[in-house]
Amino acid sequence: MKHSEYLIAKPSKGSAGQTGLWRSFRPVYHVERCIRCLLCCFYCPEDVIEVHYHRFILFHYEYCKGCGICASICPEDAIEMVEEEE
Amino acid sequence: MVAGGDVSMKIDELPRRSSLLPGNPSCQGCPHAIGLKALSVLENPVLIIPAGCTTIIAGIHPKAAFNVPVLHVPFASAAAVASGLAASYRKEGVEASIVVWMGDGAADIGFATLSGAAVRNEDIIVVVSDNEAYMNTGIQSSSTTSWKARTTTSPGGKSEEKKDLAAIMLMHRIPYAATASVGYLPDFINKLKRASEIDGFRFIHLHSPCPPGWRFDSSKTVEIARLAVKTGAWILWEYSGRFRITSPSKPYKDGSKRVPLEEYIKTQGRFKGLSEEDVEEIKSKIEEQWKFLLAFEEIFR
Ligand SMILES: Cc1ncc(C[n+]2csc(CCOP(=O)(O)OP(=O)(O)O)c2C)c(N)n1
Ligand code: SF4
Ligand code: SF4
Ligand code: SF4
Ligand SMILES: [Mg+2]
Numbered sequence: 001m002k003h004s005e006y007l008i009a010k011p012s013k014g015s016a017g018q019t020g021l022w023r024s025f026r027p028v029y030h031v032e033r034c035i036r037c038l039l040c041c042f043y044c045p046e047d048v049i050e051v052h053y054h055r056f057i058l059f060h061y062e063y064c065k066g067c068g069i070c071a072s073i074c075p076e077d078a079i080e081m082v083e084e085e086e
Numbered sequence: 087m088v089a090g091g092d093v094s095m096k097i098d099e100l101p102r103r104s105s106l107l108p109g110n111p112s113c114q115g116c117p118h119a120i121g122l123k124a125l126s127v128l129e130n131p132v133l134i135i136p137a138g139c140t141t142i143i144a145g146i147h148p149k150a151a152f153n154v155p156v157l158h159v160p161f162a163s164a165a166a167v168a169s170g171l172a173a174s175y176r177k178e179g180v181e182a183s184i185v186v187w188m189g190d191g192a193a194d195i196g197f198a199t200l201s202g203a204a205v206r207n208e209d210i211i212v213v214v215s216d217n218e219a220y221m222n223t224g225i226q227s228s229s230t231t232s233w234k235a236r237t238t239t240s241p242g243g244k245s246e247e248k249k250d251l252a253a254i255m256l257m258h259r260i261p262y263a264a265t266a267s268v269g270y271l272p273d274f275i276n277k278l279k280r281a282s283e284i285d286g287f288r289f290i291h292l293h294s295p296c297p298p299g300w301r302f303d304s305s306k307t308v309e310i311a312r313l314a315v316k317t318g319a320w321i322l323w324e325y326s327g328r329f330r331i332t333s334p335s336k337p338y339k340d341g342s343k344r345v346p347l348e349e350y351i352k353t354q355g356r357f358k359g360l361s362e363e364d365v366e367e368i369k370s371k372i373e374e375q376w377k378f379l380l381a382f383e384e385i386f387r
Contacts, residue, residue, distance in 0.1 A: 009148050045117075
């Protein structure tokens with residue numbers, strides 16, 4: 001690798017490591033209550049909520065910091081924050 | 087349709103993938119991380135970032151948290167660097183949206199070059215993501231910190247007035263100025279999009295409640311940003327030839343429709359222990375701000 005190449009930082013997920021380890025509470029999804037308004041995906045600061053097949057949403061727990069914004073913004077209480085064990 | 091947002095947009099039509107990648111060092115519930123999602127509406131954005139939390143968020147070499155080009159610059163130079171970059175892009179024929187993403191502290195310290203770039207009507211977008219203090223260095227007051235808010239440099243509550251940065255920028259006679267909020271992302275996205283279709287100096291003042299800095303739980307960032315609007319404490323407006331209060335704030339032109347200010351204040355540790363007189367004083371300051379902006383609406387019709 002050229003020196004100049006090394007000087008340029010490259011876009012990568014996990015620039016601060018596995019930020020999922022920061023979590024004290026984990027968002028748990030209740031598919032039966034979800035109306036697919038997508039507000040949770042839209043406002044998640046970490047951008048770790050994805051929609052699958054236009055049907056249900058999926059959390060990437062590797063980087064989800066457990067901030068709880070998705071749960072507090074959900075109009076249907078379809079996301080519950082559950083305490084992590086250990 | 088977007089609850090509490092701009093009703094003219096469907097949420098699944100809005101860009102969602104952020105140019106800020108997951109696993110970055112922002113705190114839980116960080117308002118900058120929410121606001122930065124809106125940049126995906128821009129064509130080929132290039133970010134210029136003076137010192138602040140976003141500098142840290144951008145990542146630790148050799149990893150970068152943004153998947154768009156970022157230029158880290160010293161405080162006072164931000165708008166000047168952007169002006170130079172705009173000139174060189176113009177010369178080289180590069181099509182890009184140059185965005186200065188700065189904090190309120192950077193807007194204080196870099197005000198001379200910010201004002202200069204506005205006067206010269208440089209072809210750049212400036213977003214001030216305002217968390218109402220110098221957060222990255224440990225919550226010092228800035229000129230946009232609210233009156234009576236406690237910070238480490240105002241432990242008894244800030245005694246100076248809050249500066250109306252957006253109105254000051256508007257008075258530079260720039261082609262586009264607006265306020266926005268991380269609680270109403272569709273409104274912010276709309277404004278960025280409109281700004282990107284205009285040439286010249288464009289300014290957006292984004293309200294960004296910060297959990298550790300204002301002392302509230304990380305789950306409440308969006309809720310508190312919305313309360314600021316619903317209580318009338320933060321007013322959303324846009325100027326692009328004509329001045330108007332924009333839709334999330336429109337109902338609150340009528341003071342009787344506003345949520346009581348106490349609902350906003352009690353959510354935040356920085357306002358703990360305010361006296362009743364202080365709260366009344368804040369209410370009258372808010373009333374004054376509404377009068378001022380509604381008069382603007384009359385003048386710039
Ligand atoms: C010339 C200079 N002075 C002081 C600092 C220290 N400093 C780094 S970030 C910061 C505060 C930035 O506050 P703001 O712009 O509001 O951004 P925030 O961290 O709140 O997002 C300060 C004072 C610096 N990096 N450079
Ligand atoms: S906010 Fe709630 S209802 Fe809306 S998509 Fe997310 S989980 Fe479903
Ligand atoms: S807890 Fe926070 S980071 Fe995790 S999915 Fe919800 S909003 Fe995103
Ligand atoms: S201190 Fe506030 S603005 Fe700074 S990274 Fe943390 S949450 Fe974001
Ligand atoms: Mg700040």
